[in-house]
Amino acid sequence: MSKHILAVDDSRSILQMVSFTLKGAGYQVTEAADGQAAFELAGSGNFNLIITDLNMPRMDGITLTQKLRAHPKYKFTPILMLTTEAGEAFKTKGKAAGATGWLVKPFDPQKLIGVVKKVLP
Amino acid sequence: MRERPNDAFREEAYELLAELETSLLELEDNPRDKDVIGRVFRAMHTIKGSGAMFGFDEISAFTHEIETVFDLVRNDEILVTKEMVDLCLLARDQIKAMLDAAGGHLEVDRSRTAHLVGAFRAFLPQAAPAEASPAAIPAPAAAEGAATRTWRIRFRPAHDIFANGTNPLALLRELCELGEARVVAQTDLIPPIDDLHPEVCYLYWDVILTTTADANAIRDVFIFVEDDCEMTLASIDDGGCLDDGDSRKLLGEILVERGDLSAADLERVLTERKRLGEVLVEDGLVKPGQVAAALAEQQALEKQRQNRPAADAASSLRVPAERLDKLVDLVGELVTVQSRLSQTAAGREDAVLTAVAEEVERLVEELRDLTLNIRMLPIGTTFSKFKRLVRDLSRELGKDIELETAGAETELDKTVIERLNDPLVHIIRNSIDHGIEMPEVRQVAGKPRQGTIHLSAIHSGDSVVIEIRDDGKGLDRDAIRRKAIEKGLLGEQDEPSDHDLFLLIFAAGFSTAQTVTSVSGRGVGMDVVRRAIDALRGTIDIHSEKGRGTTIRVRIPLTLAIIESLLVAIGKDRFVLPLSLVEECIELTEGDVAAAHGRNLVRVRDQLVPYLPLRRWFAMEGARPPIEQVVITSLGGQRVGFVVDHVIGEHQTVIKSLGRMYRDVQGISGATILGDGSVALILDVPQLLQGAEAEEKVATHG
Numbered sequence: 072m073s074k075h076i077l078a079v080d081d082s083r084s085i086l087q088m089v090s091f092t093l094k095g096a097g098y099q100v101t102e103a104a105d106g107q108a109a110f111e112l113a114g115s116g117n118f119n120l121i122i123t124d125l126n127m128p129r130m131d132g133i134t135l136t137q138k139l140r141a142h143p144k145y146k147f148t149p150i151l152m153l154t155t156e157a158g159e160a161f162k163t164k165g166k167a168a169g170a171t172g173w174l175v176k177p178f179d180p181q182k183l184i185g186v187v188k189k190v191l192p
Numbered sequence: 193m194r195e196r197p198n199d200a201f202r203e204e205a206y207e208l209l210a211e212l213e214t215s216l217l218e219l220e221d222n223p224r225d226k227d228v229i230g231r232v233f234r235a236m237h238t239i240k241g242s243g244a245m246f247g248f249d250e251i252s253a254f255t256h257e258i259e260t261v262f263d264l265v266r267n268d269e270i271l272v273t274k275e276m277v278d279l280c281l282l283a284r285d286q287i288k289a290m291l292d293a294a295g296g297h298l299e300v301d302r303s304r305t306a307h308l309v310g311a312f313r314a315f316l317p318q319a320a321p322a323e324a325s326p327a328a329i330p331a332p333a334a335a336e337g338a339a340t341r342t343w344r345i346r347f348r349p350a351h352d353i354f355a356n357g358t359n360p361l362a363l364l365r366e367l368c369e370l371g372e373a374r375v376v377a378q379t380d381l382i383p384p385i386d387d388l389h390p391e392v393c394y395l396y397w398d399v400i401l402t403t404t405a406d407a408n409a410i411r412d413v414f415i416f417v418e419d420d421c422e423m424t425l426a427s428i429d430d431g432g433c434l435d436d437g438d439s440r441k442l443l444g445e446i447l448v449e450r451g452d453l454s455a456a457d458l459e460r461v462l463t464e465r466k467r468l469g470e471v472l473v474e475d476g477l478v479k480p481g482q483v484a485a486a487l488a489e490q491q492a493l494e495k496q497r498q499n500r501p502a503a504d505a506a507s508s509l510r511v512p513a514e515r516l517d518k519l520v521d522l523v524g525e526l527v528t529v530q531s532r533l534s535q536t537a538a539g540r541e542d543a544v545l546t547a548v549a550e551e552v553e554r555l556v557e558e559l560r561d562l563t564l565n566i567r568m569l570p571i572g573t574t575f576s577k578f579k580r581l582v583r584d585l586s587r588e589l590g591k592d593i594e595l596e597t598a599g600a601e602t603e604l605d606k607t608v609i610e611r612l613n614d615p616l617v618h619i620i621r622n623s624i625d626h627g628i629e630m631p632e633v634r635q636v637a638g639k640p641r642q643g644t645i646h647l648s649a650i651h652s653g654d655s656v657v658i659e660i661r662d663d664g665k666g667l668d669r670d671a672i673r674r675k676a677i678e679k680g681l682l683g684e685q686d687e688p689s690d691h692d693l694f695l696l697i698f699a700a701g702f703s704t705a706q707t708v709t710s711v712s713g714r715g716v717g718m719d720v721v722r723r724a725i726d727a728l729r730g731t732i733d734i735h736s737e738k739g740r741g742t743t744i745r746v747r748i749p750l751t752l753a754i755i756e757s758l759l760v761a762i763g764k765d766r767f768v769l770p771l772s773l774v775e776e777c778i779e780l781t782e783g784d785v786a787a788a789h790g791r792n793l794v795r796v797r798d799q800l801v802p803y804l805p806l807r808r809w810f811a812m813e814g815a816r817p818p819i820e821q822v823v824i825t826s827l828g829g830q831r832v833g834f835v836v837d838h839v840i841g842e843h844q845t846v847i848k849s850l851g852r853m854y855r856d857v858q859g860i861s862g863a864t865i866l867g868d869g870s871v872a873l874i875l876d877v878p879q880l881l882q883g884a885e886a887e888e889k890v891a892t893h894g
Contacts, residue, residue: 082238084201088245126234140355146391149357162419171357172416177244177252190416192362 074191075099075117079109079135080124080153085176089122089153092180093187106130110138113145120191122151122174125161133168140169149190201246202291208235209288216280223272232280233262239287251290254305257312258283270315283308340371340404341427342492344450347414348396348422355391358417364397366413371403374488378481398485400428400492428489443468446486452478513606516567523556523563524754524846530556531844531867560754560844564605568750571649571656572600574613578620582645585624592631592641593624598648604656608728608748612658615724619660619744620645622718627664627742637739639663655730655750655772661743667694667736691829694734698722726878729755729770729861731827757864759843759872760823760836762807763814766872768845768864769834773825773877777839780820792887794822794833803833804884806875809859825877832881847874859883 103109139145149171243252447453537549586593628643676682730748757768822833861876
């Protein structure tokens with residue numbers, strides 16, 4: 072019943088906060104430390120939403136999004152990007168890669184849940 | 193326990209700083225290495241981002257300055273210099289100092305921070321863009337105090353909206369949550385089936401929304417898609433005064449206003465006398481969907497305007513719940529003072545004072561009833577949540593279950609409704625998981641494939657009865673008996689009635705489920721239910737018939753704040769019992785005690801009723817009076833007496849909860865303040881009843 076979310080961030084504290092907050096809101100959360108790990112997890116699992124950081128070692132958020140969109144399982148799955156870069160250029164880049172929405176760091180747990188609810192009805 | 197996120201941040205930041213140091217030293221040797229520059233940037237970026245999130249604002253702001261410089265480096269706008277690396281190393285040390293300070297050591301040298309910030313800013317080209325400080329998503333504007341307005345929204349998503357993982361229906365749903373909405377889907381762009389591409393969104397929507405939210409809040413709904421969808425927003429009714437002359441807009445006017453029809457065409461068509469909408473569609477001037485949208489708008493406006501004068505006449509107010517709680521508290525204090533006044537007046541034999549006291553008593557009673565009434569809410573709000581629960585759970589378990597509800601309008605105290613939620617969830621989950629069978633099993637048993645759970649609430653005296661009835665397989669008597677014996681709740685030879693046996697499922701750690709599912713079956717649920725209901729001073733009753741289903745009835749007092757009770761005394765101490773549980777009071781003489789041969793039983797009209805001597809139970813000192821009183825209570829069909837010294841009389845009890853220290857005291861559920869200012873303890877009848885039963889059992893077997 073509970074929706075399964077894949078949270079991707081190389082910062083353990085952010086990952087922990089995201090995971091902690093979403094679990095508290097009743098979601099099932101799987102954590103990945105970078106884009107590569109996330110993509111491998113996504114291939115074997117079934118996630119209803121992917122929340123990813125932008126700057127990460129091995130594979131960044133944009134590449135992850137592009138690869139997920141090319142994957143038949145995740146063609147229409149909402150993908151949220153976590154970022155401190157609120158600039159217009161980034162939004163366009165994210166949207167072009169196929170991101171559904173974004174969340175600007177820093178954010179509080181309430182905002183995170185709000186945005187998740189927005190794309191994951 | 194998980195480590196606190198704050199600690200995790202600091203730990204991680206230290207690691208990042210160590211990495212940063214290595215990277216910076218590497219950068220000194222290879223100032224052009226893109227990889228190393230990227231690493232430095234990322235480290236700064238993470239420290240800044242998480243720093244701000246975990247409340248380390250100083251670190252975040254400082255790191256931002258360095259990140260800005262490295263952003264330029266990364267984009268080849270400026271070059272790494274030896275000086276820059278030196279400064280970065282100093283900055284790294286400064287961040288570390290800030291982290292140390294946050295850990296409770298040493299002070300940070302703020303002037304040093306300022307100096308470094310200045311130095312980093314000097315790297316920026318003169319025309320550097322204004323600080324790209326993190327701009328948060330604008331929070332939905334506070335709805336408080338905003339006027340109700342009606343908006344016309346047209347949302348036309350890009351054809352490829354699905355490819356971004358966006359579900360336009362979710363956006364519409366979110367929009368609908370802002371207020372009262374009428375949504376009309378426009379279907380005219382859907383091509384013939386051969387040309388239809390299933391991954392393209394052909395629909396667009398017209399929404400008429402009546403809400404207190406402002407334009408920004410509405411636009412926020414579409415924030416992720418604003419660049420690739422067409423969204424128009426216009427206010428069509430500002431909620432201000434009624435412009436009497438023009439209170440109903442005609443369809444034609446609205447269509448013209450929306451730009452769907454020209455005024456001249458309208459004029460021409462109006463001369464023919466057919467229903468306007470039909471005619472317009474026939475003439476191909478507007479599409480049926482557009483007419484429907486305009487009609488929806490007309491209705492919304494009419495409704496909005498109809499509501500307004502009515503709302504003025506019998507206006508309702510929104511009041512914060514805390515204010516109501518405070519009011520109830522104050523009324524509670526008032527009730528206490530009033531009983532003190534009555535007591536004083538009674539002792540004075542002053543006719544004037546007595547008259548005033550009686551008048552005050554009457555008013556206070558009225559005020560109390562009125563106040564408690566304000567807090568009453570219909571229970572239906574919780575019911576709708578259960579619909580969702582049943583739907584999701586039954587789907588997960590592969591069952592087909594419908595939830596029927598009745599009595600959603602039944603009113604109960606706000607706090608009670610909130611605290612009733614969890615136990616009801618447990619009961620319903622249990623019904624879904626253990627009660628209702630799989631569709632195939634049901635079919636074989638000659639029942640409809642679809643199971644039904646019936647949830648109803650009705651008023652009954654000063655309480656509300658909530659019934660949860662399912663048409664599942666019923667409780668398994670033998671399994672429960674076996675389990676009860678195994679758990680030591682029942683002796684091998686005991687043959688309790690079905691009713692008593694079934695009540696055992698509410699005992700701690702009791703579960704007969706064969707397998708533990710994610711839904712229920714850990715044997716905690718029903719135990720929790722019992723405790724939650726007890727805490728609400730309610731009772732549980734259960735009936736079940738094998739193959740036919742199970743009915744659980746929960747009886748809950750209407751309010752938790754002030755109750756009618758019976759005041760009794762033991763020695764110098766006072767206690768109160770909820771009056772709703774009291775049946776009668778009888779005398780207990782030394783002769784009666786002797787006649788019972790040491791067992792705590794008293795004969796009440798040819799029936800033996802067990803009793804609990806409270807003086808002994810609470811280990812109170814002092815001699816028993818020759819004639820004691822037994823207060824006979826009835827709970828869930830069971831009668832138990834409580835022996836006290838005197839019965840004083842009825843009392844309005846304002847319930848005060850006990851402090852944390854006393855929360856677990858057995859047999860006491862709270863306290864109240866009496867008219868003379870002394871404290872009386874409220875007896876926890878259900879808990880005492882269990883105690884009495886246990887004692888009686890020991891006496892019988894021992």
